[in-house]
Each structure stands twice: as C-alpha cells, then as structure tokens.
Amino acid sequence: xxxxxxxxxxxxxxxxxxxxxxxxxxxxxxxxxxxxxxxxxxxxxxxxxxxxxxxxxxxxxxxxxxxxxxxxxxxxxxxxxxxxxxxxxxxxxxxxxxxxxxxxxxxxxxxxxxxxxxxxxxxxxxxxxxxxxxxxxxxxxxxxxxxxxxxxxxxxxxxxxxxxxxxxxxxxxxxxxxxxxxxxxxxxxxxxxxxxxxxxxxxxxxxxxxxxxxxxxxxxxxxxxxxxxxxxxxxxxxxxxxxxxxxxxxxxxxxxxxxxxxxxxxxxxxxxxxxxxxxxxxxxxxxxxxxxxxxxxxxxxxxxxxxxxxxxxxxxxxxxxxxxxxxxxxxxxxxxxxxxxxxxxxxxxxxxxxxxxxxxxxxxxxxxxxxxxxxxxxxxxxxxxxxxxxxxxxxxxxxxxxxxxxxxxxxxxxxxxxxxxxxxxxxxxxxxxxxxxxxxxxxxxxxxxxxxxxxxxxxxxxxxxxxxxxxxxxxxxxxxxxxxxxxxxxxxxxxxxxxxxxxxxxxxxxxxxxxxxxxxxxxxxxxxxxxxxxxxxxxxxxxxxxxxxxxxxxxxxxxxxxxxxxxxxxxxxxxxxxxxxxxxxxxxxxxxxxxxxxxxxxxxxxxxxxxxxxxxxxxxxxxxxxxxxxxxxxxxxxxxxxxxxxxxxxxxxxxxxxxxxxxxxxxxxxxxxxxxxxxxxxxxxxxxxxxxxxxxxxxxxxxxxxxxxxxxxxxxxxxxxxxxxxxxxxxx
Amino acid sequence: xxxxxxxxxxxxxxxxxxxxxxxxxxxxxxxxxxxxxxxxxxxxxxxxxxxxxxxxxxxxxxxxxxxxxxxxxxxxxxxxxxxxxxxxxxxxxxxxxxxxxxxxxxxxxxxxxxxx
Numbered sequence: 007x008x009x010x011x012x013x014x015x016x017x018x019x020x021x022x023x024x025x026x027x028x029x030x031x032x033x034x035x036x037x038x039x040x041x042x043x044x045x046x047x048x049x050x051x052x053x054x055x056x057x058x059x060x061x062x063x064x065x066x067x068x069x070x071x072x073x074x075x076x077x078x079x080x081x082x083x084x085x086x087x088x089x090x091x092x093x094x095x096x097x098x099x100x101x102x103x104x105x106x107x108x109x110x111x112x113x114x115x116x117x118x119x120x121x122x123x124x125x126x127x128x129x130x131x132x133x134x135x136x137x138x139x140x141x142x143x144x145x146x147x148x149x150x151x152x153x154x155x156x157x158x159x160x161x162x163x164x165x166x167x168x169x170x171x172x173x174x175x176x177x178x179x180x181x182x183x184x185x186x187x188x189x190x191x192x193x194x195x196x197x198x199x200x201x202x203x204x205x206x207x208x209x210x211x212x213x214x215x216x217x218x219x220x221x222x223x224x225x226x227x228x229x230x231x232x233x234x235x236x237x238x239x240x241x242x243x244x245x246x247x248x249x250x251x252x253x254x255x256x257x258x259x260x261x262x263x264x265x266x267x268x269x270x271x272x273x274x275x276x277x278x279x280x281x282x283x284x285x286x287x288x289x290x291x292x293x294x295x296x297x298x299x300x301x302x303x304x305x306x307x308x309x310x311x312x313x314x315x316x317x318x319x320x321x322x323x324x325x326x327x328x329x330x331x332x333x334x335x336x337x338x339x340x341x342x343x344x345x346x347x348x349x350x351x352x353x354x355x356x357x358x359x360x361x362x363x364x365x366x367x368x369x370x371x372x373x374x375x376x377x378x379x380x381x382x383x384x385x386x387x388x389x390x391x392x393x394x395x396x397x398x399x400x401x402x403x404x405x406x407x408x409x410x411x412x413x414x415x416x417x418x419x420x421x422x423x424x425x426x427x428x429x430x431x432x433x434x435x436x437x438x439x440x441x442x443x444x445x446x447x448x449x450x451x452x453x454x455x456x457x458x459x460x461x462x463x464x465x466x467x468x469x470x471x472x473x474x475x476x477x478x479x480x481x482x483x484x485x486x487x488x489x490x491x492x493x494x495x496x497x498x499x500x501x502x503x504x505x506x507x508x509x510x511x512x513x514x515x516x517x518x519x520x521x522x523x524x525x526x527x528x529x530x531x532x533x534x535x536x537x538x539x540x541x542x543x544x545x546x547x548x549x550x551x552x553x554x555x556x557x558x559x560x561x562x563x564x565x566x567x568x569x570x571x572x573x574x575x576x577x578x579x580x581x582x583x584x585x586x587x588x589x590x591x592x593x594x595x596x597x598x599x600x601x602x603x604x605x606x607x608x609x610x611x612x613x614x615x616x617x618x619x620x621x622x623x624x625x626x627x628x629x630x631x632x633x634x635x636x637x638x639x640x641x642x643x644x645x646x647x648x649x650x651x652x653x654x655x656x657x658x659x660x661x662x663x664x665x666x667x668x669x670x671x672x673x674x675x676x677x678x679x680x681x682x683x684x685x686x687x688x689x690x691x692x693x694x695x696x697x698x699x700x701x702x703x704x705x706x707x708x709x710x711x712x713x714x715x716x717x718x719x720x721x722x723x724x725x726x727x728x729x730x731x732x733x734x735x736x737x738x
Numbered sequence: 739x740x741x742x743x744x745x746x747x748x749x750x751x752x753x754x755x756x757x758x759x760x761x762x763x764x765x766x767x768x769x770x771x772x773x774x775x776x777x778x779x780x781x782x783x784x785x786x787x788x789x790x791x792x793x794x795x796x797x798x799x800x801x802x803x804x805x806x807x808x809x810x811x812x813x814x815x816x817x818x819x820x821x822x823x824x825x826x827x828x829x830x831x832x833x834x835x836x837x838x839x840x841x842x843x844x845x846x847x848x849x850x851x852x853x854x
Contacts, residue, residue, distance in 0.1 A: 120792065121802035136802075169793035170802065199781065206782030207790045245771040253772075253779040289764060384763055385752045391770035397739065400774050407741045417746035424740070436785050437818045443786070444824030447797040452783035455824065467827060467837045470797040477799035 007148040011059060014501075015097055017090050017494060020145050024137060025480045027144050029179020033216025034260070035156040036328070037105065039077055046072035051363035053077060058154030061101050063356055071588065075103060076358035078322070079158065081296070081331035082347045085110035087128040089138045090490050091512045093145040095344040100153045102348050103355045106182065106329060107146065108160040109134070116165030116194045117431055121174065124483040125490040130341055134161050134171065137482060139178045141490075158182050158218070163208050164189055166196060166432050172208035176215030176449065177471055177478050184264070185209055186247045189222030191430070192409055192423050193229070198401050200432035206254040206451045213256045214449035214472060221247040224264040224298050226410050229423075233268040233302045235414035237282050238386035240265070241289060243409075245387075246400065248293060254451050262294040262329065267321045270303035270314040276321070280370065281379035283325035289384060297327035299350075304338035306551040306564075308346070311335040312353050319357040323364055330354050339550045340566075343510035343517075390415050401427045448472045504575040516568040518544065525560035528552070535563040544569055586725045589631070595728050597632035603727075604650045605635055605660040606642035608674045614640050616696060617662035620720050627720040628727070635660075644677045648685055658692035658727060666699045672708055675700075679709030692730055694723065788813060791822035798823050799838050804845060811844070817853060825853050 007019055037054035045053065046069050053074045062073035082104040084092045089109075096107050112128025122133045125141075132138055143159055150157040160182035163171045168185065175183055187205035190196035212219055223243040230236040244263045251261045265286055267279035287295065299315040312335050322330055332350035334342035370376070390408075393416075397403040404425050411422035428434075444455040446463050447470040456463035464470035471477045483489045497513040500506075507514035520539055524531035532549060539547040544567025551564040587595075605621055607614055621637060623629040638650060647659060661678060663671040675695050682688040693710040696718060705713025712726050758766060788809050795805035808826070812818050817825060829849055830840035843849055 119788065120806050123802060167789050167792075169787075169789045170796060170805075173793045173796045199785075200787055202778040203782045203785045203787050204789050206779065207787075207793060211793065241767075242771075245767065246775055249768070249771045250775045250779060253775060254782065288760075289767060381760070381763075382748070382752075384760075384767065385755050386748060388755060388763065388767050388770065389748070389751050391767065391774060394774050395770065399777060406739055411741065413744070414746060416744065416748055416751055418741050418744040420741060420743045422741060432787075436781075436787055439784055439786055439821070440819040442820055442824070444821045444827070445790075445794050446823050446827050447794050449797070450794070452785075454821075464797075467798070467830070471799060472797060479799060479801035479804075481801050481803070 007144065009097075009148050009152040011152070015094055015145060015148075017093070018498070020093065020141050021490065024140050024144065025482065027140055028475055029143050030147055031156075032176070032179050032181075034181050034218035035105075035158055037075065037077060037079060037155070043074070045074045046070040048072075048074075050074050051366060052358070053362065055155070057103070059101065059152055060103065063352065063359070070590075073103075074359055074362070075155075076330075076355060076362070078297075078327055078330040078358060079106045080104045080351055080354055081106035081108055081160075081329055082351055083108045083110055083331070083333070083342070084347065085131045085341055086344075086511050087112065087130065087132060087341075088490075088493060088512055089125065089132045089142055090494060091344075092132070093142060095347055096142070096146060096157075097149050097152075098344065099347050099351055100149050100155075100157055102351045104157075104332075104347075104351045105155055106158040106160060106331075107142075108182075108331075109142065111162050115162075116190070116196065119166040119432065121167055121170050123481040124485060124488075125493075126485060126488045127493065134174075136174055136178065136480065139174065139180060140480075143179050160184075160220075163212065164222070165194065166200070166204075168201075168204040168208040169211065172211035172215075172217075173449075173471075175217060176211050177475065180215075180217060182218040182220065183212060184220045184222060185212060185251075186220075186222035186243075187250070188243055188246060188409075189225060191404060191425055193222075193225055195425060195430045197430040197433040197435070198404060198425065198427060199436045200430075202250070203436050205250065209251050209254050209256050210451035211449040211472075213254075213260060216260065218260050218262055218294070219251060219256065220262050220264045220296050222264065223247070224266045227266045227268050227300070228302050229410055230302075231412045232414075233266075234273070234278050234282075235412060235417075236410065237268060237383055238390050238415040239409060239411075241286065241384070241387035242390050242394070244286070244290060245391075248290065258292050259294065262296045263290055264296045264298055264331075266298040266300055266302075267318045268300070268302070270300050271317070273303075275314075275317055279318075279321055280324060281376055282383060283321050284370065284376070285380040285383040287325055288380065289387075294328040295322075295326065296329040296331055297322040298331040299333040299354075301333055301337060304333075306339040307553060308335035308349075308551070311338060312349070315350065315353050316357045319354055320361065323358065323361045324370055330358065336550075341511065345510065386415050446470075500572070505572045506575055507572055508569055510566075514572075516570055517566055518569045519550070519564055519566045520544070521562070521564050523555070523560055523562045527558060528554055528561050531561045532563060535565060539565045539567055542567075543571075586721060587728060589721065592721070592724045592728050593631045595732070596724070599632075599731075600634070601632075601658075601727075601731065602634045602636065602654045602656040603628075603658045603660055604638065604647055604654065604656045605662075606638040606647055607640040607662040607664070608642055608644060608647070608678075609663060609665060609670055610641055611663065611665045612640045613662065613664040616664065616698075617660065620660065620696060620714075620718065620723055625720070628724045630720075631724050633724070633727075644674065644681055647678070648681050648687070651682075651687060651691060652685070656691070657731065658694065660694050660696065660723070663695060663697045663700065666697075671695075671697060671699060672704070675705060675708035675710050675713075690734075692727060694726070696723075786818060786821070788818070791818055794821065794823035795826070795841070798826065798841075800841055804841060808841060808844060811850070812853075815850065815853075820854075829853060 110131035158181040163183040163185040187201035190201040227233045299318040334346035336346045394403040407422035407424035413419040446456045510517040547567040621627040696714040700713040792805040
C-alpha cells in the first residue's frame, strides 16, 4: 500500500486482504542519531535523521523550511474509540514528528478473561483485537514509508488476558507495550497471584518479540492526591517491575520506566521535580526512560497545560530521557481531539529543538542541597522496601494498604489502596504445574518439560506461530452489526459524494469550538455566551473552558457545539490561492532567464510607495529574484509603457493605479490591454495591475492577467509571474 | 498488618542507612527489591493460569475462541496443571494426528478420556 501526500488514507484498501497481511518487522526502533548535523543554517547536537515528508514548525519558514528531528522518540496517545478514524490521526501525528503511536484500550477490557475479535466500537479507546491491530500496523507501515522513519506501535499487555495479548502483539508486530502486574493489582483489582504469574509469561513473550516494555508506575502520580509525596514509592514500583522483568528473561534495554515529573506550577516545579528525576536516573542506570508529561494537575485551560508540558520536557532534557511522551492539552476537558494530538507533539518538538545542545552550555548544579534531596528520596525508598519485607512480602504489604498512600513515606495517612491477597478478579485461577507440565512453544517462562536440551520447544510439530506465522488463525468479525464495515457506510458514501463536515475526533462529528469573551460577571457571561452560540446554529453547546479575566469586567469561554452542516466540496467557489513557490524556487527559475519587466504608476498619479514595495530589492521586492525591473516613474502614459516594452522586448508590464475617481483605474487597465492587443504584443506579454482598489477579479475583467490589491507582497507577484511564464514556455 | 496514620519518622529511621555511601545504598535498594520479587518469580515458575494456557494454544495455531473453549474444559476436568499445549500435543502424538487436528477433535468432544 503506497500513500500519496495529496490523497486521503484509503480505509477500504487498508481493510482489503487483511487475513494475509504480515508485519514487516518486529521489535522496537530507536531514532538514528546524527552527530553535529548541519540542517539549514544551523549545526545541531541532539538530532537524528531527517524525515522525507513532514510539516515543519511554523517558524521554520524563516530558516529555509527546516524540520530537525530531536533525539528522543516522541509518543502520542490515541483514543477515539474507532480505529478507522485513529489511522488518519496517526498519519497527521507522524507528519509532525511522532514515531511512537500509543493506542488506548476501551474501558473495561482489562476485566475480559480472553481476547476480543473483530472491530467493535470502544469507549475512551478501542477494543484491542487482532483485526484492529493488523489494520493499524498495515496503515502505519505505509505511513512510515511516507514520512521516511519507522513508527513504533504500542498498546497494553495488562488485565486478565495479559499472556494472550502479548502473543497477539508479538505475532502482529506491535513494538511497545505497557506491562506491569502492579497496575492490575492496584488500579484494576485483579488478583495479585494471577497478575504476577500471568506477567511472567507475558513478559517472556514480549522479550521474544523485542517489544519495549513500559511500566505502570506513572499511574500513582495521576492517582495520589499530592503526587509529589508518592515519589519514594514510585522508585519501589519501578524497581519491582524491573527486577521481576529481568528475572523472567527480559533484557535491560527493553525495560523502560514510565516516569512523570509530579508537580505543576504554581508549585515550584523545577525545584521539586528535578531532584526526583535525577535520583531516579541514578538508581535505574541503564534502563530506558519514557518521560511522560504531567496530567495530574491539568484543568481545562489548554495554554496552562502546554506551559507545564514545556517544563516537563525541559526536565527530560536536563535529566535525560529516551522517549518523550506527550499529553494533549485538552486531556483535562475531554477525550483528546485529533488536532490536539498534533498540538502536543508540536509543543514537545518545539521545546526539544529549542533546547538542542543545552548540555554544551548548562549543567545542573550538583551542590549539597541537590545531593541531600537526591539522597533523601533514595533513603525513603529503601525504608519503604524494608517495610514491605517486614509486612511479609509484596502481597501482604498491598493488603495492608502500603501503596498509593498520600503520606510522604514513612509518613502515612492510612488512605492507601488495599487489595485482598485472595480477592479481586481472577482469584483462585492460579494452578500449580504438575511434574509433567509442558508448554511446547517459544517465549514460555518457567518449568517446562519441552525446554530441555537443544532445539526449540516447538520443533516436534514444525514450529509455533512465533516461528511460523502462517499458523496464525485470523478471525475477521464476530458481530457484523458492531463492526467497521457498518460504521463506514455513511462516511464512505459522504466521501464519494464529496461531502465534508468539521470534525475533532471521528469522521464528520461536526464538533466545532467557539471562543468568546463576554464583558459581564461570570454567571451572566456564561449564560450569554451559551445563548450566542445557540444563535450560531450550534447544537448541544457546552462550555469546555472558562477563565475569569476579572470578576466584574468579563470572562473568556470556549464552547463546543455541533455544526450540522454538510458541505459539497464540488460546489465551493474555486480558490485562486494556490500554494506559493518558495523564494528559492522562484529565484532558481528567474535568475538564469534574463526576464525584463516594465513598471510604472500610470495616468495622472504620483503614488509610488506601493510599486516600490513590489519591485525594490530593499523592500523585499521582486528584483531580489533576478527580474530586470525598469521603473519608468509616476504619471506615465500607457503609450510610453508599451514603447518601452517594444524597446526592451519585455516579458511583462506591472502598472500601479491608485487614483480611482470616475473609475479611472479601470480605464487604464482596459487601455493597457487594448493597446497591447493592437500592437500584436498581447499573447507574449503578461499584464499585471496593482493598487488599493484593484482586485484580481477586477483586473481580469479589464483584460489583464492578474491584479493585486492592498497588502500584496513581492513573493505573490513573482509567484504569479513565474507560474505564468512557465506555462507560456511549456506551450511553446 | 493494616497501615494506619503515622507521622514522618524519616529522621529516626534513616539512622540505619547513614553508614552507607551512595553506591552501597543503591546495592541495598536492589538487594531488597530482589528479596521482594523472588517469591513471586518462583510462584510464576511453578504455576499456570487460564490465560497462560490459552496463550500457548494460540501459539500452537488455534484461534482465540478455540483456545478459550479447550482451556475451559481442561479447567473443569482439573487438567490445566499438565499444560494445555502438552495435552493436545500428547494426544496428537498417540493418535498420529497433526496438532490442529487433535485440538479440533477435542473441540468436537472426542478423546477427552484419553488425555490423562
């Protein structure tokens, strides 16, 4: 499947022949660093290979359109509930520099004891099934070809079906996954024996597929009332998962810590979060770091969230990280909208590019105060471990409520999460292995009669699915009524008809967001804002953000609503705004060609500021591209202009006509056209007019090739001339 | 023992760690962590679960529905401790079936009495 930048992802093509699709590779991909890389006018210290296709940051336009790629993998989390819509979001994110696509699972999948199949719709995420994974991997394979960098696909190996999910991920080329039995125990109340026994198998299968593991410790940040006080415990949670993973055969390079700077301004974030980040990296030397951005203190103000996330990313740069996970700025108010995934990715790459080479000029001061804080955190963690053992081990400690207490350990508030050792989902489902226990497959952990001697455990029957993928049995759909084919009927039909609607999450959901400042007291202002939005014909309006500017002077609201208005794209007025050629492209075409232009302000008109702006090199005018501009001055007659054209064998005429009384400007334009026709010059001569009251339409009505009004720039005029001259050359 | 409210007695408790330099503190940390996880690793080495057994059958070429039904029946018959994959492979061996054939025969209700 090959993608074209100017064509939408073809979902029907993605879904075709899925039963035969095989992932092209397994395992995690790290970006490839390029030392001291020269990109545009700059040398970068912390960048990796450039992309083939991307959308640079807006300011890149001033630096030759460069798009340097930082050294961290950039994650975006996607959760619309419909994978067919998520694929488009993945493509947009990849074009903005994301290379780790994390697909959130539907609510409640953790509690399903087995795999789900087909493409049922999810809530807050998708049901992770073989078909949805395979379709996503297939689309991502095409997207990574398009952007020119491998993309890591990621989801969750947790819940009651961890080992099966791990097999599915290994078979289908999923590159990263969350796996942490403590998450099951603490946040999903899945039985602890079951969670740890399952986890060993799941991790073993993940290791066999080179799948990068993230742990679940960051959830304690998101849960604890005062997230910065849970830091000593976070060391312990990370360590339990790391040590358990190593013991069951994972290698250190595949065991990543999921860590979040715990606070947000107005807390003194850097002072609190940086010593924690440093202590963590010292204790866990050699384990990859997935730095997450803070969610715990997010409110509905997206700008506030973005600033916090910039500071989080600064901490990553100061303390070190391998993956920078991004959080959409709207996560505090709704399930993320797709353009906010892009906003989060851009916040992160903008920050990281701005911080390129920071370590060359700055280092964290390792003074007594910093060392004391780092040491204290580690000591508190060691004390926490001592108490686990005093309690009688991990299970007993969880039952006693030692975890996710809001006290700063060893302080305790007695509000920790307590789970019964013999309780929770899946209690009683763990069975001792008999003496003859056997598992004739690869990636298995623990006692196994088939793991003796040389050869693989699956040799006897010609190989397991991890060795011979042709044995994988693909289930397409179990419930056709709740499937992608059913959901796509309307969108595909609308697309065929050229119908388009606004959207933020799913195809044509119609959701739009309106920003209003209302100069009233908050309550009155809110009621007024909602009423105004109703008058804009938005249904179901809801305030998603409110910011008081002053208790009496007014408030700012963001209100979402649904605009039920299908638009037929084929009936839209044709836009003349084509994409401008770049300065470099224009110059490269013009300079070798010896193009002469004659210019003047015509009639009884002494205005010359505008035409100088368009022509003069010192005003950024078109001379800089290599056009030979012959400015004849002001109050010039059309006849004189045409004589000069003949004399110079000019390619084009630019007239400025500012005075408009009695429509004299129209008269000049018509006269120019007529005289050029009479002299037999018109076919080869481009005629362009400019002026405050000139429009492109008006100029064309008067017989000219183009008109430029107030605010036009030299680049636009040059773009027009080059495109027209190109066209003329190609017709010769 | 259930953990109740307690003041921050870090200053008193940390006395036991004051002799350790940073490197030794790290060693102590990882030593304790390994003590915490060792029994759970051992439990995993010697136990199994329905999900593990279903994951084995997936790897042997059965789909999720087939794996689910086979493991459920084996659980009911108290056979899971032998390993679902092992039971299917053993049946295939004795009957001269392919692995998939053996599993499908079981799904059709045949040969359950020969599994043990």
